[in-house]
Amino acid sequence: MTPRTPARSASAPPATASIQDVARLANVSSGTVSRALRGLPNVSAKTRARVLAASQELNYIASPSASSLASGRMSTVGVITPFISRWFFGEVLNGIEQVLQEARFDLVLYIDTDGKLFESLPMKRRVDAVILLTLPSDAPDVAGVANLGVPVGSVGVDIEGFASVKVDDVASAETAVNHLIGLGHRRIGMVVLEHDEIEFSSPRDRDRGYHQALARAGIEPNPALIVKGYSTVEGGEKAAAQLLSLPERPTAIFVQSDEMAMGVLHTIRRTGLRCPEDISVIGFDDHELARVFDLTTVAQPAFEQGAQLARFVLDMVREKAAPRAQVLETQLVIRGTTAPPPAV
Amino acid sequence: MTPRTPARSASAPPATASIQDVARLANVSSGTVSRALRGLPNVSAKTRARVLAASQELNYIASPSASSLASGRMSTVGVITPFISRWFFGEVLNGIEQVLQEARFDLVLYIDTDGKLFESLPMKRRVDAVILLTLPSDAPDVAGVANLGVPVGSVGVDIEGFASVKVDDVASAETAVNHLIGLGHRRIGMVVLEHDEIEFSSPRDRDRGYHQALARAGIEPNPALIVKGYSTVEGGEKAAAQLLSLPERPTAIFVQSDEMAMGVLHTIRRTGLRCPEDISVIGFDDHELARVFDLTTVAQPAFEQGAQLARFVLDMVREKAAPRAQVLETQLVIRGTTAPPPAV
């Protein structure tokens, strides 16, 4: 650790001009500056030009705290996510950020691992809206956020009164399992996304889709074939180890996320089994690496879910629009990890 | 007889208590409330208790804009990153967020793809400090940020006047290439991280490390063996395709990120070559999936770089500490993708 010279040099004067400075220079009142700079009507063209010039000359930027305090608008939306380095969440966040940046809204980020961050309401009076990523309606946070008195949006779940964008997890999971069934599989395992403190909604829905598919095919579900795992590669590895050590191991596995599916594939290979000859695997997401693993999966548009939800939320904030809900399409992507079961 | 409170529409924000409400209820002045709630000295124990009780009863939370405006403190740090869904950046961001959350600072996130976001200074007067991820000192943003008049920190680069935490990219790359040389390789390729608009500093430094290693081993560098690629799996695939189509292809490749290295491995396999028998590959990062790919790599502590830098920056903000710089250790992780070159 090396001590360094202070960052501020004498050459960089943080001379911050106020609205009064601009007003003086442009020879108008501060009220007129405010109106002119924000493009409000009722400002003559030449006054506006004069104000603009003065503001540029002084390098003026309005103080966000002052204008928020005066107007009640924050131009900020809070985003609460349980993860940041999982594929789905990163992509969604990316979509949200892009739309917000374009709208010149700030994004304040809260990573909330236990679903209880909101007991302390860290963003009360700080944001114009909040976006929740995949928190189920019964998470403590949801109640807290609803009490904030600002528009709320959620991706991955549809919660009463919130804007939402999601995919149909039930139907998508059913499609995945149907693909396996169509291939001739009957003993189909599942790796369920699990999280310590919170129960998310997608895993629940994908679980339902799995059971529906089995039911429609007249296959008796076997609880031993359902195991849980953290949403990581390692989580997938451990879950697969459990499944493979079963006296009657599954001939196919539906894994609720691609990241876990990669772990599952790894364990399968290390066990000396071949995929798809001995056992089929289907994932969920269409992660950047799914192609590399030649992984059959259900593709979901993560970036677009975030972007679309951000648009909905912005409409609620700016136009007082009613919350809207949209379900985006998923797509079965058949690659090389699924095939008919081995001949008995 | 019974005065009715005006009906609040369902969407109306719930009544938010102000500091005056708390003051009234506790029978003190608002100044005392402010001091009591912030734990300032010179408040008697019982007054403080009374204020606390009142504040809790009213569910009071100070308006951030008002207190920022009055105090000049934002309790917010801005983070500028070129990516969010790349392993390194996600981990770093995670580390930063964790430290900031603990310190009850907000993190406002800016994804800046072209290094020019700061020409419009979106966070002037909005943050107490800013953190830059891997931007080189000559990026337009850096000048803009330096002019903000707040402490700045950077991870991945050491910039004059900024706090910084990084790894030694030159030495780490040299270690990687030395590993290859030690194995007997002489024709060693490199895949360089490339970005459209900005030239980052890590690629430059890793490039230097590569050349140093060759020079010390007396190996003449061959420009044809150096190719560029975007920091994605696909970027790695394309770069590898170039390298493999060379009349004299390399017997080993140093790839500047694990994500690209996974793409390189994919291309190698699809070309019908074997790794490491025909060609060795070494990455950089120790991505979650490096283990699954059995990838030899240089591990760098990404989360910790973010966390440590956040601590430095917080010290600058709160204690007016001088900017500090720290270099964290990397570690060569030898796995299965590197071996001696094939016998000629």
Next chain:
DNA sequence: CTGAAAGCGCTTACAG
């Protein structure tokens, strides 16, 4: 230890 009051830098009815 506590209160009164100025002030932070804007926005926004309200007059004109």
Next chain:
DNA sequence: CTGAAAGCGCTTACAG
């Protein structure tokens, strides 16, 4: 179309 002024909700010297 423009200005004067109140007010947003805090913090902080300054007195006492």
